[in-house]
Amino acid sequence: MFNHIAQIVTRRPWHVVVAWAILVVLAIPLARLAPSHLAANASSVKNSEAQQITRIYTTAFKQTVTDRTVLMSQSEIPASDPRFQEVYNRLMEKVQHLPGVLSLTRFDAPSPLEQSSPDGKITATLLDTKLAGGDGVIEAIRRQARALQTPQIKFYVTGATAVTKDFLHLLEADVKRSELIALPLTAVVLVLAFGALVAAGLPLIIGVVAITTGMACLYLLTLLGEVSSFAQTVITMLSLGAGIDYALMMVGRFREELGRGRSAPEAAALTTRTAGRAVAFSGLVVALAMGAMIVPDLTFIRSMGIGGVMAVFMTVLASTTLLPALLSLLGERINSPRRLSFRLTSGGTAHPFWGRWAQQVMRRPWAFTVVVAGVLIALAWPTLSMKLGYTGAFGLGQGVESRKGLELMRQLGLGGASDSFEVLLDLGSEGFTPQNRSKWKDLAQQISAWPQVRLVISPFLAGKLGQGGFGDLLTLSNQYISQNRRYLRLTVVPKDAVHAPDIPAWQQKLRQAALGSGFTQVRIGGAPIGSMEFTDALISAMPAAIGTVFVATFILLAIAFRSLIIPLKSIVMNTLSVGAAYGVITLVFQKGVLARLIGAPTDVGYIDSSLPLMMFAVIFGLSMDYEIFLLSRIQEGHLAGLSTFESVKAALERTASVITSAALIMILVFSAFIFGQVVANKTVGLGLAVAVFLDATLIRLVLVPAVMVLAGEWNWWLPGPLQRVMPRVRLEP
Numbered sequence: 001m002f003n004h005i006a007q008i009v010t011r012r013p014w015h016v017v018v019a020w021a022i023l024v025v026l027a028i029p030l031a032r033l034a035p036s037h038l039a040a041n042a043s044s045v046k047n048s049e050a051q052q053i054t055r056i057y058t059t060a061f062k063q064t065v066t067d068r069t070v071l072m073s074q075s076e077i078p079a080s081d082p083r084f085q086e087v088y089n090r091l092m093e094k095v096q097h098l099p100g101v102l103s104l105t106r107f108d109a110p111s112p113l114e115q116s117s118p119d120g121k122i123t124a125t126l127l128d129t130k131l132a133g134g135d136g137v138i139e140a141i142r143r144q145a146r147a148l149q150t151p152q153i154k155f156y157v158t159g160a161t162a163v164t165k166d167f168l169h170l171l172e173a174d175v176k177r178s179e180l181i182a183l184p185l186t187a188v189v190l191v192l193a194f195g196a197l198v199a200a201g202l203p204l205i206i207g208v209v210a211i212t213t214g215m216a217c218l219y220l221l222t223l224l225g226e227v228s229s230f231a232q233t234v235i236t237m238l239s240l241g242a243g244i245d246y247a248l249m250m251v252g253r254f255r256e257e258l259g260r261g262r263s264a265p266e267a268a269a270l271t272t273r274t275a276g277r278a279v280a281f282s283g284l285v286v287a288l289a290m291g292a293m294i295v296p297d298l299t300f301i302r303s304m305g306i307g308g309v310m311a312v313f314m315t316v317l318a319s320t321t322l323l324p325a326l327l328s329l330l331g332e333r334i335n336s337p338r339r340l341s342f343r344l345t346s347g348g349t350a351h352p353f354w355g356r357w358a359q360q361v362m363r364r365p366w367a368f369t370v371v372v373a374g375v376l377i378a379l380a381w382p383t384l385s386m387k388l389g390y391t392g393a394f395g396l397g398q399g400v401e402s403r404k405g406l407e408l409m410r411q412l413g414l415g416g417a418s419d420s421f422e423v424l425l426d427l428g429s430e431g432f433t434p435q436n437r438s439k440w441k442d443l444a445q446q447i448s449a450w451p452q453v454r455l456v457i458s459p460f461l462a463g464k465l466g467q468g469g470f471g472d473l474l475t476l477s478n479q480y481i482s483q484n485r486r487y488l489r490l491t492v493v494p495k496d497a498v499h500a501p502d503i504p505a506w507q508q509k510l511r512q513a514a515l516g517s518g519f520t521q522v523r524i525g526g527a528p529i530g531s532m533e534f535t536d537a538l539i540s541a542m543p544a545a546i547g548t549v550f551v552a553t554f555i556l557l558a559i560a561f562r563s564l565i566i567p568l569k570s571i572v573m574n575t576l577s578v579g580a581a582y583g584v585i586t587l588v589f590q591k592g593v594l595a596r597l598i599g600a601p602t603d604v605g606y607i608d609s610s611l612p613l614m615m616f617a618v619i620f621g622l623s624m625d626y627e628i629f630l631l632s633r634i635q636e637g638h639l640a641g642l643s644t645f646e647s648v649k650a651a652l653e654r655t656a657s658v659i660t661s662a663a664l665i666m667i668l669v670f671s672a673f674i675f676g677q678v679v680a681n682k683t684v685g686l687g688l689a690v691a692v693f694l695d696a697t698l699i700r701l702v703l704v705p706a707v708m709v710l711a712g713e714w715n716w717w718l719p720g721p722l723q724r725v726m727p728r729v730r731l732e733p
Contacts (some may be wrong), residue, residue, distance in 0.1 A: 389500015
């Protein structure tokens with residue numbers, strides 16, 4: 001197949017370039033639309049307990065799904081001051097008439113909740129808004145608040161929808177800022193790596209083309225269903241990182257063939273047949289790794305996996321068609337202008353430094369293997385204490401409006417207002433009776449007495465309230481007794497925001513209390529339970545997802561290199577790099593070690609549940625890039641009759657410079673995400689940067705040569721029966 005591709009792209013290069021130019025022009029408007037069509041990082045699990053409760057509320061209770069929004073104020077003057085009252089009253093008059101605002105409870109209205117600080121300088125106004133289109137309501141409230149606030153009086157809008165809106169906005173901003181930071185730095189590294197501006201520009205072109213077409217594919221995916229906001233981060237990282245990686249390998253091989261006296265079309269065709277084949281195979285492995293996110297039966301996570309697979313496909317396609325066409329057209333001009341005197345790699349020739357390095361490692365293979373493996377295992381050790389959960393507002397920077405509002409709520413003891421639990425009591429065929437009413441009231445009073453509970457909302461609380469939106473809501477009996485009188489409801493508001501590790505204890509305690517009160521059928525729901533179920537579904541799916549990637553990767557590598565030892569070694573080493581990255585992010589983002597140095601909060605205490613699987617897919621896939629680049633050259637030497645020692649030495653001389661340059665670029669790309677305001681982006685950026693650094697240094701330049709020379713000819717061991725039935729796939733020329 002690659003012989004045909006090589007002939008087409010080198011014989012008709014202008015046709016290929018024009019076709020890609022048209023494709024990119026058509027993709028640009030679609031790529032711009034993608035970010036606004038993504039959804040935040042939260043999802044429900046099909047037929048879960050929390051989702052069952054939501055369904056019962058809409059059917060048996062005939063309730064409109066609403067969202068609790070909180071308008072916080074922080075002022076230098078007390079709420080009793082006429083100056084504050086004037087601003088506040090004008091704001092309330094405007095907000096209560098906004099479309100989508102269903103009810104409003106002022107801070108000075110009768111309420112069982114403390115909605116004002118003792119000095120009156122912090123207040124909370126509770127609003128019930130329509131969930132559908134809630135982001136528009138949030139923006140309208142914010143516009144009114146910003147228009148009326150003064151230097152002395154500040155307003156902050158928070159709540160689940162507000163957090164989601166801020167999350168999506170900042171996620172997009174982080175990606176754009178990261179691109180702006182990474183691309184110029186990448187250009188500098190490429191110039192130093194190639195010593196020629198033209199050669200340096202080609203990987204950037206492929207990276208930008210891959211991002212543009214990948215984001216266009218992402219937009220098309222949003223037309224089919226809900227797509228995770230993190231898919232944008234995944235596609236940007238994969239397209240830019242892998243695109244530059246593949247282009248580095250292709251350009252390096254092309255310059256190598258030019259140096260041997262081949263014409264431009266001949267060198268481009270041979271590059272496509274050799275490096276292009278390795279790129280395609282590497283892309284297949286990356287796509288398989290991204291496929292790990294398709295295994296969980298969660299639409300949100302699957303969308304990231306599908307988006308990643310599409311991004312890899314477009315990146316490989318551009319690298320194996322557009323790039324060879326450009327190489328064929330450029331020829332010797334790829335080395336223009338004159339090579340710079342300072343560069344990190346050679347112009348397509350073997351670098352003796354890396355040969356000497358390989359010799360040093362392979363002369364003491366046991367020492368290097370033990371030391372490096374020990375370092376990686378030590379870095380991975382904190383992973384054993386990793387805790388997962390949905391981070392919500394804690395996943396945003398501390399200066400973000402919704403996070404600031406949450407912090408003010410916590411000062412009032414209202415931190416749990418956005419993390420309430422729903423207790424649904426199913427009476428079955430017995431229905432609502434005086435006896436059940438008594439048990440229901442006793443249960444509400446029992447839970448209300450818990451020290452960690454701020455309030456239990458039920459009809460028994462309504463008598464304590466005066467008029468107002470919140471009070472009116474409580475007095476409506478159909479909010480608590482279903483129309484068929486089969487279900488009863490309690491809403492439990494904690495005193496503080498509920499962190500992910502504490503949710504299971506809440507669920508168990510609430511269930512035991514309900515069962516102990518004589519109710520036999522109990523469901524526990526609410527936002528915390530929904531996020532816990534999402535996390536549990538991800539954790540339970542990870543072994544199958546990771547196992548599938550391991551098996552598929554093992555089979556592909558076994559076929560490509562006709563060995564059982566090499567794929568096993570590759571999987572083990574890549575797993576070490578993943579584990580080390582997990583350990584580092586656990587230390588920084590969960591335990592708070594050095595967190596302040598990168599602007600990460602220290603009060604979260606866990607990792608966002610969607611990140612480990614996503615990071616595994618990206619790290620494992622990209623690590624395999626370097627593995628295949630190196631192993632394909634080692635295999636060339638082996639098939640040419642060289643010893644293991646000589647094959648590894650020759651391979652490192654040819655590929656180590658490309659690997660280190662590519663790794664440096666990837667580290668720059670990933671590190672740019674560390675400086676954003678979304679903690680998840682910081683986590684992914686740091687984790688991937690650490691993984692790539694370790695992979696390109698300790699693993700590819702130390703552990704691989706040491707283990708390869710220890711295994712010797714066993715590297716290529718393949719049982720006789722498998723040799724006869726296994727298909728032959730050649731990555732070497």
